[in-house]
Amino acid sequence: MSIIDELTEALGAETVLTGAAIGERYRSDESLTGRVLPMAVIRPRTVEEVSTALRICNAHGQPVVPQGGLAGLAGGANASGGDVAISLENLAGIEEIDTAAGTMTVKAGTVLEVAQNAAAEAGMLLAIDLGARGSCQIGGNISTNAGGIRVIRHGVTRDNVLGLEVVLADGTVLSMLNKMTKNNTGYDLRQFFIGAEGTLGIITRAVVKLKPRPPARSTALVALENYDAVVALLGRARRELEALSAFEAMWENFVRFNCEAAGISFFETAYPFLVIVEEDSDGSDAARDRFEAFLGRALEDGLIVDALIAQSEKETQRFWSVREAYMMGQLLPSLINLDVSLPIGSIGDYARACEAALLERFPDAHVSFFGHIGDSNLHVAISVGEASAEELHAVDEIAYDLVKAFGGSISAEHGIGTLKRPYLGCSRSAEELDAMRRIKLALDPKGILNPGKVI
Amino acid sequence: MSIIDELTEALGAETVLTGAAIGERYRSDESLTGRVLPMAVIRPRTVEEVSTALRICNAHGQPVVPQGGLAGLAGGANASGGDVAISLENLAGIEEIDTAAGTMTVKAGTVLEVAQNAAAEAGMLLAIDLGARGSCQIGGNISTNAGGIRVIRHGVTRDNVLGLEVVLADGTVLSMLNKMTKNNTGYDLRQFFIGAEGTLGIITRAVVKLKPRPPARSTALVALENYDAVVALLGRARRELEALSAFEAMWENFVRFNCEAAGISFFETAYPFLVIVEEDSDGSDAARDRFEAFLGRALEDGLIVDALIAQSEKETQRFWSVREAYMMGQLLPSLINLDVSLPIGSIGDYARACEAALLERFPDAHVSFFGHIGDSNLHVAISVGEASAEELHAVDEIAYDLVKAFGGSISAEHGIGTLKRPYLGCSRSAEELDAMRRIKLALDPKGILNPGKVI
Structure with a gap:
């Protein structure tokens, strides 16, 4: 029996899309760099179905790409070759709002804005917020440790997550739906999956913090x-x-x-x-x-x-x-939006050096800067006109080499995905990459989860 | 050559204490449950010396117990049998205060109060704070993810750590002295070592957040x-x-x-x-x-x-x-201080149920409650008079079984160490414990780091 047959038998034909039933939207995230459609798209409605799908895929050594709202900018949710995509879109909804504890328990496929509105109706604030709120999903926000404009007051997504339910590559369900601020009982496994871009497990449910809503x-x-x-x-x-x-x-x-x-x-x-x-x-x-x-x-x-x-x-x-x-300009194909972080005191010098280096190589380039300075996060808007792949690569190299020289990081809030993977060594040492690989091997020994992403 | 000879040759006799040179203070943390002195106490002055010590111990499969200020209450830094202790006390001092970035780079053996005072002199606030500030060390605060009374405004220790330098069991140095709030470049390895109680690596240096000092x-x-x-x-x-x-x-x-x-x-x-x-x-x-x-x-x-x-x-x-x-009463041998966390709305009911259950078994017991309610953290002060080991065990069982029933956690801020290890299953599932063991095996395959602690 083929893996598709096995998945269909276990989950039902309405949950396993193949062939023409796979819509174009499963091709790419907002980086628009996705080249191919996945072999199949699984849309589980329960944690148990996610577990079943992963157990079967793991037994076959079948690569799996988790997909949320596809609002990412780093290619982290794009399929390659014969991947099976698991879309969380049908695993959506708010399960509980606890105003005394200041928590919301929510399924991973819930669109961020839906969760924000539910919090508001309860007189509370869900402080995770970013431009893509109308399409991105909570599970994706957590998997990429999303930033946004409210970090200076409320922290990054990691700081707003109290509990997680995660399915490991072999189908094991880790139910860690903690609602407490303090919980020092062994390794804080939650942290491993936040920002791992779906390479260590698939997030299916979360407990997020709610705060008083400022009037x-x-x-x-x-x-x-x-x-x-x-x-x-x-x-x-x-x-x-x-x-x-x-x-x-x-x-x-x-x-x-x-x-x-x-x-x-x-x-x-x-x-x-x-x-x-x-x-x-x-x-x-x-x-x-x-x-x-x-x-x-x-x-x-x-x-x-x-x-x-x-x-x-x-x-x-x-x-x-x-x-x-x-944000509108971002849709122009020739405009590049880099997302880096640097020690706050160095950002001014970095901007000057980056502009000079880019203009030396591309005298007619548009180079401008804006950012969440309080979070040490700088965005660089660059346009070098109609550019070859080699020229685009040169832009990245110039900007990221300087980030390394200034002690910064090549990704503040967008993640690594596929697009920044070649430059990860600018920000992390060989020893760190080796430790990451050891963790990956420990939790996903067959390497089925989002292969080719991050590390 | 014996391992002690090898360590002494590599590090010098002044760094490797043995026999009568080992003071009584290396026997136990503040739980006062340490039974034996370590076989040797190594007091490295540099990260390189920590790395050398671990490389030699790992080659010999020699168990190592990291020791900070020995202010813990869970037995996490106590030696057993033929352990070698690595004390961080000589790896101390503040390396940099960056007021623009709001960061302090500090060696792990620095006493918390020394770091707090240095921040204050620079007009800033190091928000990690707890009663043991005069003896506990920054490295220990991070290894136990310490809490304290300022969590409601400034978060737990995890929330105040931007960067870490860690030495793995095999001597590999992970230098992750990040100063940025946002840094999404691969797995956030920092998080693995925070709260791991020295079982995954030894923290040697940290970048901690500094905030404006309230007047x-x-x-x-x-x-x-x-x-x-x-x-x-x-x-x-x-x-x-x-x-x-x-x-x-x-x-x-x-x-x-x-x-x-x-x-x-x-x-x-x-x-x-x-x-x-x-x-x-x-x-x-x-x-x-x-x-x-x-x-x-x-x-x-x-x-x-x-x-x-x-x-x-x-x-x-x-x-x-x-x-x-x-805190004075805490020193009375017959007074037990439990540290648990529960959803905020359930704490009142838990306290009533816990008091009733304890008084049923021990009619003359003193049972009282206090805590950092905003952080979902409750302390339970219990005295059952002169009690046998069996009776003390019964106290723990009664309190922790109810924690489990109320969806809480058996350790909010004190950690697991050795004392709470038998009860870890009250708060974590078999699947979670298995995932922790996989991580432990990945980073410390010979199991030399703080064996018998946490998991």
């Missing part, structure tokens, strides 16, 4: 003369704004590029740096006064040179559009 | 009528006190026991619950007013029935003494 927010767009001032303002914001919830820095030509694209403008002068500063608030006049006083002092001390405070939700949205407008 | 704090001691009110007050404090930094609940007879022991009193009435609520503050009148208004509303709404606000640092200390006075 309002104060938002400012401020202008600064240099990167040192940005770092100084960040330090001051951390000290003085108890509920600092975003600190997004944008370099001059990034702002110009986006404002032109979006047809908006804010200041008459083109300042070297703009920063969006946002604080959660109880909506009181006192909270607003404190926020304004913070900006007033920064202005008096010459730390910032101009500032706008949003007077309405509409204006808040408009401030954010200068940061998010870029 | 002041507001502290209140409040009285409540029942556990539901405690949970409701916690929820409200989380919503309304942006910088909530402690929430310590104490049950009535715990308060009575401690106040008598310390010769202090606060309220004329014996209330069912007292809670210490503390918020970090900028020291302004406005911050103090907000804190008082929070308590005023809780009083008006009948959530709390009485409240005292500390008017001086001395009074703050006095409030805290009702919580910390117990």
Whole structure:
């Protein structure tokens, strides 16, 4: 009996898609680098079905690619050759919201925004948040340890996960649906699967933290003369704004590029740096006064040179559009969006060095920078026009070699997938890669889970 | 050549203590359950010496017990039989404080309080904090994923570690001294060693987070009528006190026991619950007013029935003494201090059930409760008088069986060590224990690191 027959017999024909029943969407994540469709797409509805599918695949040594919302940018969910994809899309739904403990128990295939809305209806905040919220799934967020714009206040996805249920390659179910903040009972196995991009197990359920929902927010767009001032303002914001919830820095030509694209403008002068500063608030006049006083002092001390405070939700949205407008540009085939992290104090120097090195090789290139500076995370937007594969490779090499030189990391929040795998050695030593391989071999001895990804 | 000769030749006689040179303090951690002295105590001064020591021990299959400040309560650092202890005490000192990045790079043997003071001198806060700060070491805090009283604001030790340097059993050095908040480059190997109690590798260096140092704090001691009110007050404090930094609940007879022991009193009435609520503050009148208004509303709404606000640092200390006075009692040989975690909403019911079950078996027992409720962490103070080993075992069984029934964990912050190892199955499944053993085998195939601990 073929493996497809065996899977179909065990799981039912409606769960195992083959041939023409496999839609185009299973080809690729948002990196749009997927080349082939998987041999079959399994869409289990229960943990037991995930376990059954993996047990059968493992017995056959059949490679398996876990797929969530396919919102990744690193090719981590793309199939290759004769892979079987396991899509979590039918394993979705919220199982419990516990407001006393501040937890939500949720199935892995639940779309992030659905979970966020359910938390909001219960008067709580699910703090994991990113641009792809309408399509990405909780299981994928956890498997890639997703970042986003709220990390400065609420941490990365890892910091928001209390419990996990995971199915290992051989079908073993690890049920670790812990709801407690503190739990020191042996190795914290949860951590092994967070950010492992589906290479160590398939996440089927999670307990995520819920926090009190802030009633309002104060938002400012401020202008600064240099990167040192940005770092100084960040330090001051951390000290003085108890509920600092975003600190997004944008370099001059990034702002110009986006404002032109979006047809908006804010200041008459083109300042070297703009920063969006946002604080959660109880909506009181006192909270607003404190926020304004913070900006007033920064202005008096010459730390910032101009500032706008949003007077309405509409204006808040408009401030954010200068940061998010870029997301549209991302869809342009010739625009590359790199995601790196560096020690905060080095980001300004890295940006200068990176721009100079890229312009030396590609004199007409567009190079601009923006990022979650408070999280040590920089994005680099690069366009070198119609480029050959060799030229694109040169762009990566220039940027990542400098990341290595500055003691940074080649992936802050996007993960490794397939696209960054050739450069993993820029950030991890041979000894570390060997330790990772030992772990992989221990948990997935036949190497069936997401082969060719990460390591 | 004997292994001791080989170690002495490689490391020097001043680094390898044997025989009478081994002081009594290497016998046991604070659980005082250590029975024998190690065969030798190695005190390396560099990472290279740790690596050399492990390489030699691994070649001989020689069991090794890592020792930090020996402040643990679970027997995790105690030697057995012919173990070699590796004490990190001479691998101490702060290497770098980066105020822009908010990081400290520190050697593992540094005493926590020394690191805290260095952070304070730089105007920053190292948020890892616990009672044993004057003797425990950073490496031990990380190896046990220590908790403490500031977790509600700053997280457990895991949440405060950015980078680690670790030596594996075979002497391989993993240098992962990352300073970035976000770093998604392959498996997050750091996480494997945090809380592994020295069974997977020896931590030699760490990068820990530093935060802005709060200039002041507001502290209140409040009285409540029942556990539901405690949970409701916690929820409200989380919503309304942006910088909530402690929430310590104490049950009535715990308060009575401690106040008598310390010769202090606060309220004329014996209330069912007292809670210490503390918020970090900028020291302004406005911050103090907000804190008082929070308590005023809780009083008006009948959530709390009485409240005292500390008017001086001395009074703050006095409030805290009702919580910390117990630490003295802990040294009484007949007093057992259990450390468990439970879903926050279940802690009141667990406490009632646990008290009833213990009193049924031991009618004259003292049973009282206190804990870091916001972190789902409960401590149980139990005295059954002069007890046999069998009776002590019965106490553990009664308390841990109920933890299992309530979906809790048998160790919140103390770890497993040797003392809780027989009960690990109350909190972890056979499948989880098997996965832990696979990881252990992958990283320490000869099983030389802290054998007999954790798993």
